[in-house]
Amino acid sequence: MCDELRPASKPLSTSWWSSETDDEALERLALDIFLTEFTTKAADRQASRGFLDGIQPLLKSDNPQSSLVCSAKTVALASIGIRLKRKSLIRKTERQYGDLLGNLHQSLYAETRCVSIETLYTAILLGLYEIIISRNKSPMQYMTHVKGVCAILLSPRSPFRLEYGRIMFQPSSLLMSEDDIVAYWPLDDSYVQNLNATLHKFQDFSHRAELYLMKETAHMEESKLLQREALVLDEEFSHWGESITDHPSYARVTVASLDESAAAQSGCDYCHSGPVDTYSDHYIAAIWNTYRKSHIVLLDIMAHLERHISKEETSLKLQGRVEKFVADIIASIPYHLAYDVDEYLKCIHSQRSDIAPNRSFSYTYYAVYHG
Structure with a gap:
């Protein structure tokens, strides 16, 4: 070489x-x-x-x-x-x-x-x-x-x-x-297995809920049954998210917080204002984002069911929870795309305009969705 x-x-x-x-x-x-x-x-x-x-x-x-x-x-x-x-x-x-x-x-x-x-x-x-x-x-x-x-x-x-x-x-x-x-390979804490079980139930539920919501006419009783099922899944997801936070291997660390001015002037198209988080490895980060993405989809279904039942707009509480998950996903992007988050932050603060995703595996997905 x-x-x-x-x-x-x-x-x-x-x-x-x-x-x-x-x-x-x-x-x-x-x-x-x-x-x-x-x-x-x-x-x-x-x-x-x-x-x-x-x-x-x-x-x-x-x-x-x-x-x-x-x-x-x-x-x-x-x-x-x-x-x-x-x-x-x-x-x-x-x-x-x-x-x-x-x-x-x-x-x-x-x-x-x-x-x-x-x-x-x-x-x-x-x-x-x-x-x-x-x-x-x-x-x-x-x-x-x-x-x-x-x-x-x-x-x-x-x-x-x-x-x-x-x-x-x-x-x-x-x-x-x-x-x-x-x-x-014992799973003493069984965190991953617990999430897998909830995701398995959620996959079946989301499929049924999406088919129901596509119907032109909604039956109130069925909407309420799906809503009750959604609330159980929401509780399971929330319990997992709360319990995993105290586990040292799954901890996320906020290493910086960028203001809007720094993000706008960086010239980096995947830079956003707000926190920048790191994780112990990319598998752990992927678990967190799988949980967040799935929970967002569940909350979206809950919002649609709520509108079917009450005929009112989405509650601010549900909207606020979705926004929090979205912000957490955004905070993980530099960790996924950059070799070294410290170097990424230095580049942002120096307003370099040639910053690009430089981790090939992450870049693969970045390229697929950004063309």
Whole structure:
């Protein structure tokens, strides 16, 4: 690896490359870029799964020409190709993707006894590639791979033993025996499992409520039944949010608060006034935002039901709660998009105009929704 392109242990620059970095150099760096930008080591394994935490030793020990390693490189190069608007790199990753998809199909047919962890990871990475590349096509194309990964997980041949409902599993844990998994991954506090249970109930409820609210005529009794169900879910969500606040692993830390003037003059299109929050890792931050987003949708349904029943406008109390969740999500954006929040704040206060999202995985989603 070229010394001048070697990534730091904690990158602070906007990116490791520039428009002058040629494709060959980027390909040499691709695996290091993937490991640093697309994986997150869990800060606390009792509470967090990180992101792709467990793939690191597999990539480092695997054959450099294996489907798993090539998939990781393809993901990294596709992200860079889009960021640099380099068609040559994008075309190359499209060809690589086609070959890898064929190899994946062959692996699934060949592994009759048990789907290997490498094959599962390869499927996940190819789905991640679809998310990256689909911004030029349809943002929902990656759903094919999401369904494929789910099918692998639910298959009797899956390496995951999903009947261990209370075990927080990691792909890396599959390298151990089942007894080791049970001993190593206890959920003493069960916070994640409690939220999962509420989200599962909410998914069914929201589907039924949305179908009902689409009807031209509303029946008062059904509206009241849905409202009572919504209130129970609201209480469950609220209890989770209140109880998790005291857990040190799930704590959020407000490191700064930007005034409107600083945000407006920064030249950064994802900078907003108000608090800037950080978390122990991105998995924890994602849990918080999943909770907030779901709770916002529930409150929106409650507002619609309230209007059906009382024929009045949304209560200020509900509106205020939604605004609080939205503000908390906004406060988490710099943590998701910047390598280092301290550097981000320095850039904001110095009114730099060239600030851009520089964490590839977060940038992928940022690009999908911002074009």
